[in-house]
Amino acid sequence: MHNIIRKMPMFMVDRNDPNKLVFFYQGSGMQLGAEGFAVGFLYTVVGLLLAFVTHVLVYVKNATAKRVTMIFALFVSFWAVQKVVSLDNWKTGYGIHGFWPSSWN
Secondary structure, eight states: OHHHHHTOOSOEEOSSOTTSEESSOOSTTOOOHHHHHHHHHHHHHHHHHHHHHHHTGGGOOOHHHHHHHHHHHHHHHHHHHHHHHHHHHHHHOOOOOOOOOGGGO
8 A cells, every 4th residue: 555655666677787677676765665565475474374373273183283383384484584684684784683681691
């Protein structure tokens, strides 16, 4: 909806090669529609997997099936979050790092 209201383009033509299309624009000043849809899709995948694990998987009787499904959901969710973080790092140049409170040392 934001793309429709703001008239944001889904992609743009590469300035260096007019035969190529750019779907991800590097730099924090602009975001293309395809990039927003890609990140939104990855967030949706993580949310749907979490909903599946917490609302459906609890009714499965087979423990092995539960474990395999949970491991699959964890790996896919980790991959999706890793892609979102790496895209943010690529766009902005800022790296994400963990924070350990000084009382834990």
